Amino acid sequence: MTIAALVLLGTTPVPLQAYDDHVEEIIRNPTVIYQKTFGVDTTPEIWNRVLDNLYLMGRLWGIYGFQPAYQVTRTDSGLHVVDPTGIVGDVRQVGRSDLSRCFYGRAKVNHWAVPSFFTADSVIMFECTTERNGLLGEVKIFMQGNNGLSRVAMKLFPGTLVRHIDNRFMNNMDDMKKIIRDIADEPDKVRNGLTGPLRDDFNKAFPITEIKPVEE
Numbered sequence: 001m002t003i004a005a006l007v008l009l010g011t012t013p014v015p016l017q018a019y020d021d022h023v024e025e026i027i028r029n030p031t032v033i034y035q036k037t038f039g040v041d042t043t044p045e046i047w048n049r050v051l052d053n054l055y056l057m058g059r060l061w062g063i064y065g066f067q068p069a070y071q072v073t074r075t076d077s078g079l080h081v082v083d084p085t086g087i088v089g090d091v092r093q094v095g096r097s098d099l100s101r102c103f104y105g106r107a108k109v110n111h112w113a114v115p116s117f118f119t120a121d122s123v124i125m126f127e128c129t130t131e132r133n134g135l136l137g138e139v140k141i142f143m144q145g146n147n148g149l150s151r152v153a154m155k156l157f158p159g160t161l162v163r164h165i166d167n168r169f170m171n172n173m174d175d176m177k178k179i180i181r182d183i184a185d186e187p188d189k190v191r192n193g194l195t196g197p198l199r200d201d202f203n204k205a206f207p208i209t210e211i212k213p214v215e216e
Contacts, residue, residue: 023094023104026123026144031154034141034162038173041134042180044099046206050180051101051126053205054079054091057179059198060190066175078103091124100127106146118153121146141165 040047050057058072058079071082078092089107096102103124123142128135141162145151154161182190183206194202 020094022121023123026121027142029144030142031120031145031151032141032143032158032161034143034165035138036140036166036169037136037138038170039131039134039136040177040180042184044128044130044135046180046184047128047135047137048101049205050183052093052096053201056198056201056205057176060179061175063193064175064179066172095125099129100125118150119146120144120150120154139169
């Protein structure tokens with residue numbers, strides 16, 4: 001799971017009346033849908049805190065040196081993301097429950113090889129259940145081109161788009177699992193690598209008294 005992926009990705013919906021009209025429209029009439037199950041060796045509590053603190057996770061992604069080198073900044077309603085491979089977008093949380101999170105994202109392609117008209121909105125939803133060895137999650141795309149040309153292009157090449165999203169999502173999830181594992185097993189290691197407001201963000205998201213290393 002990556003920050004740029006959050007601009008593009010979503011999962012199995014909770015009742016539509018939980019969302020505003022535009023979010024419901026994307027879910028009902030997507031141009032492209034992508035769905036994937038995944039496992040993470042963590043608890044739903046930690047997983048939810050990861051999704052609730054995207055700015056922090058984006059900054060940790062950079063500190064770990066993972067690629068692509070996403071640039072993340074806070075906005076009034078959520079997060080602005082610049083993907084150096086050519087995606088620029090904004091994402092904000094629009095729904096939550098004990099085992100799910102829902103986001104809305106808008107992204108545009110900013111790349112010399114892709115026409116500038118290519119823009120899309122997405123609903124981003126994650127659901128999870130507990131398993132014996134961790135968490136089983138599901139992610140699903142509801143992606144809608146927000147102009148006629150974008151929708152035509154997406155419908156012409158849905159397979160290529162889905163394969164690109166799948167490759168990015170799975171590769172980035174592998175790296176994100178490393179950060180989550182360190183948060184769960186070695187929180188002091190992560191905390192001690194942070195300073196100032198970012199360290200305060202970490203302590204607020206993952207309090208010392210609640211995040212304890214796993215005992216062998």
